[in-house]
């Protein structure tokens with residue numbers, strides 16, 4: 001099992017006395033974990049990484065290397081998790097206004113409920129019959 005799957009990028013710093021600091025930025029884009037050093041973690045992403053690196057450089061560390069471990073997680077709004085049982089014939093866009101279409105597994109409207117396509121713009125909707 002790969003326990004680095006959640007790490008997006010690692011910065012490796014070394015001190016002349018032999019100690020090392022690893023700063024990991026997680027794929028969520030904000031969690032920062034520090035191994036070594038004073039172990040101070042962060043939750044402000046790149047901003048914390050930059051501050052931590054500056055702090056350890058000031059303490060005599062040197063940047064040895066940094067490398068990408070995993071690609072960052074895509075922004076949720078860019079690529080919504082496809083619903084497992086979403087029908088394949090998803091409309092490209094709303095026929096009314098051209099906005100993105102969303103799949104609703106259990107849409108309820110006017111006393112009816114079930115799977116439906118919903119427009120994120122004008123709220124156009126279409127029931128999906130199976």
Ligand SMILES: [Zn+2]
Nearest residue numbers: 094097119122
């Ligand atoms: Zn629409």
